[in-house]
Amino acid sequence: MYALDFADLTPELFLAEFWQKKPLLLKQGFKHFTDPLSADELAGLALEEEVESRVVQCGNGDWQMETGPISDFARFGERDWTILVQAVDHWHSEAATLLDPFRFIPNWRIDDLMVSFSTPGGGVGPHLDQYDVFIVQGEGKRHWRVGMPDNSLKQFCHHPRLLQVSPFNACIDVVMEPGDILYIPPGCPHEGISLENSLNYSIGFRAPAQKDLLTGLADYLIDNDISGRRFTDPARPVSNNIGELGSADLAQVKQLLQQLVSDDASLPLWFGQYISRAKHELDLQEPDPHYQAEEIAEYLEEGSELTLTGGLRCCYHQASSEGSEPADIALFINGEQYLLPGDELTTAKLLTGQRQLDEQQCRHFLELPERLGLMVHLINLGYWHFTE
Ligand code: SIN
Ligand code: CO
Numbered sequence: 154m155y156a157l158d159f160a161d162l163t164p165e166l167f168l169a170e171f172w173q174k175k176p177l178l179l180k181q182g183f184k185h186f187t188d189p190l191s192a193d194e195l196a197g198l199a200l201e202e203e204v205e206s207r208v209v210q211c212g213n214g215d216w217q218m219e220t221g222p223i224s225d226f227a228r229f230g231e232r233d234w235t236i237l238v239q240a241v242d243h244w245h246s247e248a249a250t251l252l253d254p255f256r257f258i259p260n261w262r263i264d265d266l267m268v269s270f271s272t273p274g275g276g277v278g279p280h281l282d283q284y285d286v287f288i289v290q291g292e293g294k295r296h297w298r299v300g301m302p303d304n305s306l307k308q309f310c311h312h313p314r315l316l317q318v319s320p321f322n323a324c325i326d327v328v329m330e331p332g333d334i335l336y337i338p339p340g341c342p343h344e345g346i347s348l349e350n351s352l353n354y355s356i357g358f359r360a361p362a363q364k365d366l367l368t369g370l371a372d373y374l375i376d377n378d379i380s381g382r383r384f385t386d387p388a389r390p391v392s393n394n395i396g397e398l399g400s401a402d403l404a405q406v407k408q409l410l411q412q413l414v415s416d417d418a419s420l421p422l423w424f425g426q427y428i429s430r431a432k433h434e435l436d437l438q439e440p441d442p443h444y445q446a447e448e449i450a451e452y453l454e455e456g457s458e459l460t461l462t463g464g465l466r467c468c469y470h471q472a473s474s475e476g477s478e479p480a481d482i483a484l485f486i487n488g489e490q491y492l493l494p495g496d497e498l499t500t501a502k503l504l505t506g507q508r509q510l511d512e513q514q515c516r517h518f519l520e521l522p523e524r525l526g527l528m529v530h531l532i533n534l535g536y537w538h539f540t541e
């Protein structure tokens with residue numbers, strides 16, 4: 154279990170003063186840090202077809218990039234390269250626990266755990282990211298510089314797939330040691346150059362862009378065959394200029410679009426489905442044959458525990474109640490929606506709030522046939538599995 158040491162800060166103060174605002178260095182944010190995986194294990198993951206990885210080389214100012222699967226690391230030599238592996242939390246359960254200390258931010262904002270191994274001189278060059286990130290230093294030392302957002306910085310490509318930024322002034326300039334943590338808000342230029350063989354863990358966040366939201370909404374409307382309202386103009390005056398696209402008409406188009414997204418009943422449904430869809434391949438092990446409800450009930454009664462598949466996105470929404478009864482709960486798991494009665498909040502929290510269910514929490518699913526039915530369904534999809 155990794156415990157975050159915020160020193161003089163608290164999660165509340167961090168969110169108020171730094172989150173999305175300014176970079177922060179947490180020296181020894183993880184005390185006595187031990188790496189959850191080794192460089193060899195990371196190289197093993199990079200061999201896999203389903204795992205997204207890339208190697209960046211930067212000898213003599215000449216930038217090269219190769220995408221995975223990657224084998225034969227000897228050809229890259231002893232220095233000036235780094236390998237970056239995306240969504241390691243999907244494939245390595247120990248590494249996935251590194252996300253847990255950052256869960257004072259809700260699930261849906263967390264993207265994935267990216268892990269990099271760098272040789273001396275290795276790095277991806279100075280650049281900006283669109284997302285917040287915490288970078289944890291694992292084994293080895295790496296020199297990190299971070300600056301504040303600066304509109305005068307120019308972005309350019311030394312290599313078609315490596316967007317970099319011109320030299321920047323650093324507000325943090327540090328040699329990171331195992332257990333040190335950097336928080337970097339979106340748009341802050343940063344660069345890490347390894348001093349020795351070193352591992353870095355990036356806890357990345359996601360923030361959908363308007364374009365992605367609209368595309369997601371459009372997909373939802375198409376998939377659910379929702380046409381919505383049509384443009385109407387019962388109060389149309391005579392037009393003096395038939396070529397004109399009038400402001401009043403445009404205002405009505407705007408209203409029609411706004412109305413589509415301001416429907417409080419459907420907004421959570423499409424957004425929940427959209428945001429809970431996995432971005433990277435999941436390591437789903439669907440049981441074959443599927444379990445029967447009686448078998449699962451027996452295992453849970455006997456004291457089995459359950460584990461959530463790494464990287465599975467889960468969240469729920471419950472609208473504030475208008476009557477005496479609590480509103481139904483929309484549960485979202487991997488892009489699917491499940492509707493639960495309003496008094497099933499504990500169930501929703503158990504299914505979205507942790508990666509392990511202990512014996513007692515598992516027994517909660519035995520109390521109602523519908524609850525057990527839901528858990529059987531989730532186990533048969535490979536979303537939850539019996540802890541080994
Ligand atoms: C890394 O090289 O580990 C992190 C890359 C980045 O700055 O995004
Ligand atoms: Co970055």
